Amino acid sequence: xxxxxxxxxxxxxxxxxxxxxxxxxxxxxxxxxxxxxxxxxxxxxxxxxxxxxxxxxxxxxxxxxxxxxxxxxxxxxxxxxxxxxxxxxxxxxxxxxxxxxxxxxxxxxxxxx
Amino acid sequence: xxxxxxxxxxxxxxxxxxxxxxxxxxxxxxxxxxxxxxxxxxxxxxxxxxxxxxxxxxxxxxxxxxxxxxxxxxxxxxxxxxxxxxxxxxxxxxxxxxxxxxxxxxxxxxxxx
Numbered sequence: 001x002x003x004x005x006x007x008x009x010x011x012x013x014x015x016x017x018x019x020x021x022x023x024x025x026x027x028x029x030x031x032x033x034x035x036x037x038x039x040x041x042x043x044x045x046x047x048x049x050x051x052x053x054x055x056x057x058x059x060x061x062x063x064x065x066x067x068x069x070x071x072x073x074x075x076x077x078x079x080x081x082x083x084x085x086x087x088x089x090x091x092x093x094x095x096x097x098x099x100x101x102x103x104x105x106x107x108x109x110x111x112x113x
Numbered sequence: 114x115x116x117x118x119x120x121x122x123x124x125x126x127x128x129x130x131x132x133x134x135x136x137x138x139x140x141x142x143x144x145x146x147x148x149x150x151x152x153x154x155x156x157x158x159x160x161x162x163x164x165x166x167x168x169x170x171x172x173x174x175x176x177x178x179x180x181x182x183x184x185x186x187x188x189x190x191x192x193x194x195x196x197x198x199x200x201x202x203x204x205x206x207x208x209x210x211x212x213x214x215x216x217x218x219x220x221x222x223x224x225x226x
Contacts, residue, residue: 004156040121040218040219041218041219042117042119042201042203042216042217042218042219043157043201043214043216044216045213045214048213056213091156091157093156101159101162102159102214103159104156104157104158105156106154106155106156107154107155107156109154
């Protein structure tokens, strides 16, 4: 079974630029999550999708972050404009359904200079 | 007070030692308790999953939950260099938060040969 795929693996941008991350969940997984993991911290949920609908985006900084999950499969997370404090690893995870085990991708390491 | 507290370490032990990792939490609604292992530059992977109070054993790993003290532990017996990783505790009330996981900061473990 293929795992959660993410790209790119690394990205360096300057502040005020925009960036997008892509996630392909495990086939058949209805629930998809985006987490932000700042160095030395645990992952923090940004947004949760059930199929192509948003379940929880209460911790997403909506003035600069946006996410979509078209057709209930792949998802993209965008930051525009980026700030220095957005430097982190952005992890995508998926699960069969809410409450099931979450499988994480390798993450995208973002550095904002 | 943060919802989940975890000593970030680092923790260094000799090969073969028994390792004890701990987390405390403040939200009494948490019912599901997990331990994730995260190798450097990888996503977290689920190691142990416990519902409510009690113990769960899987090979060299034992997870304990004491809900009365709001305290969870992970024990690793006969530790190996391959156990060197960051260990994250995570917990959820699932029913009330759509499956959202709240993570600790993670404890970095190094097992020396």
